[in-house]
Amino acid sequence: MNPLLQIPTTTDSTLVVTEKTLSVIELITSGGIGGNLVMGALGLLSLFAIYILIERFSVIKKASKEDENFLKSIRNFVEAKDIQAAKTLCRNADSPISRMIEKGVNRIDKPMTDISAAIENQGKLEVFKMENNLANLATISGAAPMIGFLGTVIGMIVAFHEMASAGGNIDVEMLSKGIYMAMTTTVAGLIVGIIAFIAYNYLVSKVDKVVFMLEAKTTEFLDVLHHNE
Numbered sequence: 001m002n003p004l005l006q007i008p009t010t011t012d013s014t015l016v017v018t019e020k021t022l023s024v025i026e027l028i029t030s031g032g033i034g035g036n037l038v039m040g041a042l043g044l045l046s047l048f049a050i051y052i053l054i055e056r057f058s059v060i061k062k063a064s065k066e067d068e069n070f071l072k073s074i075r076n077f078v079e080a081k082d083i084q085a086a087k088t089l090c091r092n093a094d095s096p097i098s099r100m101i102e103k104g105v106n107r108i109d110k111p112m113t114d115i116s117a118a119i120e121n122q123g124k125l126e127v128f129k130m131e132n133n134l135a136n137l138a139t140i141s142g143a144a145p146m147i148g149f150l151g152t153v154i155g156m157i158v159a160f161h162e163m164a165s166a167g168g169n170i171d172v173e174m175l176s177k178g179i180y181m182a183m184t185t186t187v188a189g190l191i192v193g194i195i196a197f198i199a200y201n202y203l204v205s206k207v208d209k210v211v212f213m214l215e216a217k218t219t220e221f222l223d224v225l226h227h228n229e
Contacts, residue, residue, distance in 0.1 A: 038151035141196035148189015155182030
């Protein structure tokens with residue numbers, strides 16, 4: 001056999017490819033100082049949003065509890081002209097509807113317009129208490145994505161700065177810090193914003209249901225007063 005036609009043989013070799021994966025902590029902290037500041041701000045906003053959700057949910061849930069015996073007892077006291085007992089029951093109940101009814105009971109000798117106005121004013125105060133901090137939750141839902149986009153802009157600036165500093169020797173690994181910052185902050189900002197937006201709308205719907213319940217109960221109370229005039 002012609003030596004020139006011989007195919008050289010090689011020893012078998014195994015190519016081992018190691019795949020590097022990033023943990024969540026490494027992914028969050030891989031954006032440098034600017035990325036860490038943005039992620040820290042988003043972390044604080046997410047904790048604040050979760051706190052508002054839990055705290056407001058417990059307050060609204062407490063306000064939404066209905067006691068069917070409460071209005072029945074008020075009706076009986078009003079019909080019996082036992083105003084002091086009605087006031088005592090309202091104070092002991094300690095709920096939005098009881099505080100509204102108490103305002104009406106305190107003015108039971110006044111014209112119906114005065115009673116209705118007093119109940120309405122107290123109702124506005126109760127709704128304000130339930131909606132406390134909901135505006136902050138709405139602010140978080142809008143601010144978090146913008147903060148995330150700010151991190152994206154910072155990350156792209158870092159990436160282009162590295163490219164300009166490297167001249168013609170552009171290394172992908174060198175650009176990874178800016179790219180990580182750009183991607184992770186965007187995702188984090190959107191996640192926080194989406195959670196806050198859903199939580200805000202959920203709580204607003206719960207408040208609307210409580211307001212409807214309060215209006216129904218106060219209307220029933222005014223009907224009782226009207227029939228006992």
